[in-house]
Amino acid sequence: MLNKIKLWIMRKAIVYLLVLLAAAAGSCKSGGQGKDSGEIPDSVLNQGIEISEDVMQDIVQNISSPVEMAAMIKDLGVPYSNRYISPTDRVGNLTTSFQQALNLGIYAADLGYLNMNNKTSAVIDYLTSIKSLSDAIKVGQFFDFTTLKRLATNSKNLDSLMYISVHSFNEMDKYLHANNRTNLSALMVTGVWIEGLYLGTQVYKITPSQMLAERIGEQKLTLDQLMLILENYKQDKQYAKLLDDLQLLKDLFKTVNIRIEKGEPEMIEENGMLTIVQNDKSIVEISPEQLTAIIATTEQVRNSLISL
Amino acid sequence: MKKFILILAVFTFVCSDFLQAQDVSQLTAQCAANAGDVMYLKDFVVKLDQGTPGGAPPTARFALLLSKNVVYRFSICSAPNSEGEAVLQLFDMNTLLGSTFITATGKDFPFFDFKCQKTGVYHVFISFKEGKAGDGVGIMSYVKKL
Numbered sequence: 027m028l029n030k031i032k033l034w035i036m037r038k039a040i041v042y043l044l045v046l047l048a049a050a051a052g053s054c055k056s057g058g059q060g061k062d063s064g065e066i067p068d069s070v071l072n073q074g075i076e077i078s079e080d081v082m083q084d085i086v087q088n089i090s091s092p093v094e095m096a097a098m099i100k101d102l103g104v105p106y107s108n109r110y111i112s113p114t115d116r117v118g119n120l121t122t123s124f125q126q127a128l129n130l131g132i133y134a135a136d137l138g139y140l141n142m143n144n145k146t147s148a149v150i151d152y153l154t155s156i157k158s159l160s161d162a163i164k165v166g167q168f169f170d171f172t173t174l175k176r177l178a179t180n181s182k183n184l185d186s187l188m189y190i191s192v193h194s195f196n197e198m199d200k201y202l203h204a205n206n207r208t209n210l211s212a213l214m215v216t217g218v219w220i221e222g223l224y225l226g227t228q229v230y231k232i233t234p235s236q237m238l239a240e241r242i243g244e245q246k247l248t249l250d251q252l253m254l255i256l257e258n259y260k261q262d263k264q265y266a267k268l269l270d271d272l273q274l275l276k277d278l279f280k281t282v283n284i285r286i287e288k289g290e291p292e293m294i295e296e297n298g299m300l301t302i303v304q305n306d307k308s309i310v311e312i313s314p315e316q317l318t319a320i321i322a323t324t325e326q327v328r329n330s331l332i333s334l
Numbered sequence: 335m336k337k338f339i340l341i342l343a344v345f346t347f348v349c350s351d352f353l354q355a356q357d358v359s360q361l362t363a364q365c366a367a368n369a370g371d372v373m374y375l376k377d378f379v380v381k382l383d384q385g386t387p388g389g390a391p392p393t394a395r396f397a398l399l400l401s402k403n404v405v406y407r408f409s410i411c412s413a414p415n416s417e418g419e420a421v422l423q424l425f426d427m428n429t430l431l432g433s434t435f436i437t438a439t440g441k442d443f444p445f446f447d448f449k450c451q452k453t454g455v456y457h458v459f460i461s462f463k464e465g466k467a468g469d470g471v472g473i474m475s476y477v478k479k480l
Contacts, residue, residue, distance in 0.1 A: 086397045086455055088376050094401065094476060097373060101479040189366055189374050196376060237403055237479070244453040248399060251455075286452060291431050300446035302424070302432035308402050308452040 086251050090219035092131075092195055093138035093188065095226050098241060104233050106143040110225050111136040112332045114155040123163050124264045125334050127210040130159040131217020132332060134195050139225060141188050149178040149187075160198060163210055168197040209265070212255045216268065217331075219245075219252060224328040227321040242320060243312035246279035271327045278320050283311040357413065358471070365411035365471045369445055372407050372475035378458055380472070384417070385465025393461040398474065402453045405477035409445035410434045410460070411470060418466025423459045424448060431456075435463065447477060 112132050120126050137152045157171040174190055177183040195214075202211035223245055230238045253272055259265040289305025358379055366374045380394040400406060410422040419442070421435040432446045462468045 086399045087378070088398055088474070091375050091476075093373060094375065094404075097476050098401075098404070098479050189363070192374055193362070193366075193377070240402065244402065247453060247455075251399065284453070291429070293432065300432070300434075300436075300443045301449065302446055303449045304426075304431065304451045306426070306452045308454065310402075310453075 089215050089248055089251050089255075090135075090222055091138075091192075092134040092218050092222075093142060093192055095222035095241070096135070096139040096142040098237075099139075099225065099229050100142050102229075102233070102235060102238065104229050106139075106145060108145075108148065110228050111139060111152075112221065114151045116332070117155045117158055120159065120162075120334070122264070123210060124213060124262075126159045126162045127213035128217045128268075128331060128334070130156060130163065130198075131214040131219075132221045133159065133217075134191075134214070135218045135221035135225070137191055138188075141184065141191060144181050144184060146178050146181055150175060153178060165198040165201055168201060169194045208255070209259045209262075212252070212259070213268075216252055216256065216272075219248060220324070220328050220331060223324050227324045230317065231321060239312055239317060240310040242317065243279075243282045243310035244284060244308065246282050246284065249276055249279055268331075271330060274323050275320065275327060278316065278323055281316055285309050285311070358469075361411060361413055361469070362471050362473070365409055365473050366475070368411065369407055369409040369473055369475045372477050374473060374475050375406075376474045378460060378472040378474075379470075380420070380460045381469050382460075382462055382467060384467040389465070391461045391463075391465030393459050396458045396460075396472075398456050398458060400448075400450045400453065400456050402451055403480040404450050405480060406448045406450060407445050407473075407475040407477050408432070408434070408448060408458065409473040409475070411444075411473075412462075413469035413471075416462065416466075416468030416470065418462030418464060418468040420460055420462055420468060420470030420472075422472045423461075425457045425459060426452075426454070445473075449480060451480075 112129075114133070117129070120129050133152050133155050137149065137156060140149050140152060153171060153174050157166060157169055160166040160169045170190065174187065174194075177187040177190065195218075199211050199214060202208065202214070223242070226238060226242050226245075230242060249272065253269065253276060256265060256269055256272070260269055285308070287307040287309060289307065291305060292303045294301045294303060362377045362379065366377070376398070378394070378396050382392040382394060385391045408422055408424055410420050412418070412420040419435075421433060423433040424431045424446075432448055434443050434446060435441070436443075458472060458474070460470060460472050462470070
């Protein structure tokens with residue numbers, strides 16, 4: 027795995043160098059980033075949102091991972107179904123950076139689910155869509171389509187494929203933060219989150235389990251973090267509409283109760299390996315009625331987002 | 335001639351940036367591979383200066399959302415040119431849950447597993463022993479569901 031990744035890093039580094047040189051050469055010519063879609067430009071949306079180092083440290087780094095929900099569902103032994111993922115035939119219709127960033131997150135979560143289930147034939151379509159959307163919002167340099175496509179053609183490359191896919195997503199996110207385009211990062215993360223929640227809730231409908239019910243209920247915490255960030259951009263009507271949609275879910279999650287049972291952590295050293303067992307426990311209290319409502323609203327919100 | 339020097343300066347600047355990015359990418363990939371047969375989730379890249387004598391060691395802090403019923407692995411790697419050796423610690427509020435360096439025994443671990451039973455926000459702290467300067471990468475991976 028490491029050799030494949032090293033090769034990928036070398037290739038990526040060369041692309042970075044070329045992009046940096048081209049950017050340096052082109053910076054004198056460009057007169058700004060005009061958009062013809064009526065969107066508020068990123069630079070304007072992010073104006074006044076200066077995040078200090080201290081506050082930055084408190085922003086949760088992994089609000090939503092493109093693979094964690096999929097990994098849990100696989101561990102639960104739930105078989106793969108393509109009914110849970112978003113179709114890729116609509117990428118050409120996504121013309122604003124708002125739509126592109128949001129759907130980039132949605133497809134990243136779908137890619138995680140496909141990779142996790144080793145569905146290499148479908149992976150190429152999703153890689154193509156992500157490449158197109160990441161180029162559109164100018165973070166395509168972090169997504170090595172050629173290497174990923176090559177890795178996807180062989181099921182033995184799954185580890186490298188997973189690593190490079192998730193790492194590329196993380197790099198895009200870091201780049202957007204570092205370049206005062208946090209609004210787009212927030213949208214990508216929202217896309218990942220809603221698609222992960224959709225996947226979890228759809229699986230629960232067919233294969234209910236206590237563990238999945240708890241995982242759905244505890245999304246209350248993630249949603250709070252997400253909305254806190256999106257609130258910064260509500261002056262743009264697209265963000266305001268997204269917040270309205272998410273508020274529908276927040277209202278339902280308000281009734282989910284999460285309580286904590288306290289305990290002392292234990293440290294176990296066995297065969298040279300260190301394991302920490304947490305004895306604090308969170309207990310999620312969520313009723314079948316609450317779950318039914320959350321499942322229905324998640325479906326409604328997610329389907330409205332993918333029909334933008 | 336002036337133009338040539340300017341182009342050379344820009345090229346050198348760009349190249350140093352590019353070499354640094356390449357080193358970080360390699361260190362991250364290496365560290366993720368060292369974590370074993372687990373699934374990479376997130377990396378925390380740090381570059382810390384030397385601390386002041388008698389003062390607290392410079393520390394980078396990252397907030398994370400961890401989920402109940404999941405075993406996570408936290409790994410740490412120091413860059414080869416670092417003066418110090420990086421240490422990763424995991425905190426829940428003010429409670430230290432785990433560390434790659436156990437002060438009481440003086441033992442180092444390249445990683446530790448954390449059996450998470452409580453969904454919530456946690457913090458990863460990365461510093462260098464004795465407040466030395468250095469570059470390092472912490473990796474968070476998914477091991478399995480509990």
